[in-house]
Amino acid sequence: GQQVMQIPQYQHVQEGEDFTTYCNSSTTLSNIQWYKQRPGGHPVFLIQLVKSGEVKKQKRLTFQFGEAKKNSSLHITATQTTDVGTYFCAAKTGANNLFFGTGTRLTVIP
Amino acid sequence: GAGVSQSPSNKVTEKGKDVELRCDPISGHTALYWYRQSLGQGLEFLIYFQGNSAPDKSGLPSDRFSAERTGGSVSTLTIQRTQQEDSAVYLCASSSMPGTSRTSYEQYFGPGTRLTVT
Numbered sequence: 001g002q003q004v005m006q007i008p009q010y011q012h013v014q015e016g017e018d019f020t021t022y023c024n025s026s027t028t029l030s031n032i033q034w035y036k037q038r039p040g041g042h043p044v045f046l047i048q049l050v051k052s053g054e055v056k057k058q059k060r061l062t063f064q065f066g067e068a069k070k071n072s073s074l075h076i077t078a079t080q081t082t083d084v085g086t087y088f089c090a091a092k093t094g095a096n097n098l099f100f101g102t103g104t105r106l107t108v109i110p
Numbered sequence: 111g112a113g114v115s116q117s118p119s120n121k122v123t124e125k126g127k128d129v130e131l132r133c134d135p136i137s138g139h140t141a142l143y144w145y146r147q148s149l150g151q152g153l154e155f156l157i158y159f160q161g162n163s164a165p166d167k168s169g170l171p172s173d174r175f176s177a178e179r180t181g182g183s184v185s186t187l188t189i190q191r192t193q194q195e196d197s198a199v200y201l202c203a204s205s206s207m208p209g210t211s212r213t214s215y216e217q218y219f220g221p222g223t224r225l226t227v228t
Contacts, residue, residue, distance in 0.1 A: 041221075098143075100152050
């Protein structure tokens with residue numbers, strides 16, 4: 001079945017450093033979504049990418065969708081303590097379900 | 111407006127007992143999803159409802175798990191003869207439309223029900 005792999009599984013950064021998480025699939029994706037889950041909270045939608053090579057920005061967050069639509073990345077510039085949480089990608093290949101990646105847990109050290 | 115609500119927020123049950131978890135999606139949302147999240151793990155898809163269509167049950171881990179969605183709104187996830195490995199947070203999400211094969215609509219998650227089987 002569809003598998004979406006995320007790396008790294010964990011990331012510790014000093015406040016102010018950059019952070020990147022990667023999402024990879026062996027099959028072509030219809031689209032990809034990114035969610036953030038704060039500790040003790042539930043996933044919250046961040047963004048959706050649909051087009052090959054698409055790049056979207058939200059303040060310090062930059063989202064990219066690969067040209068082949070098999071991978072995606074989320075980059076955070078100058079991390080802050082409010083960025084702490086687990087970041088999930090979720091991909092759709094054509095069926096109605098979203099397959100969630102394993103997540104990257106970000107810890108920001110003040 | 112009101113978001114997705116789930117009840118109970120916490121449930122402790124003895125092994126072998128049945129439990130029912132409830133989800134109230136956002137009004138007007140036609141798609142409803144159930145996920146399971148074990149401690150520190152990712153989201154495991156369980157079941158998907160869309161309007162009056164037959165639900166996609168492909169993620170249910172065993173026949174002890176079942177779900178219903180009455181009137182296209184409220185959904186109940188039932189776990190029969192609970193086992194300790196069923197302990198997890200059960201998350202419900204809804205979206206306004208399921209999307210086409212190329213697009214999706216964002217999912218709005220409820221706060222989850224934390225199930226502990228002793």
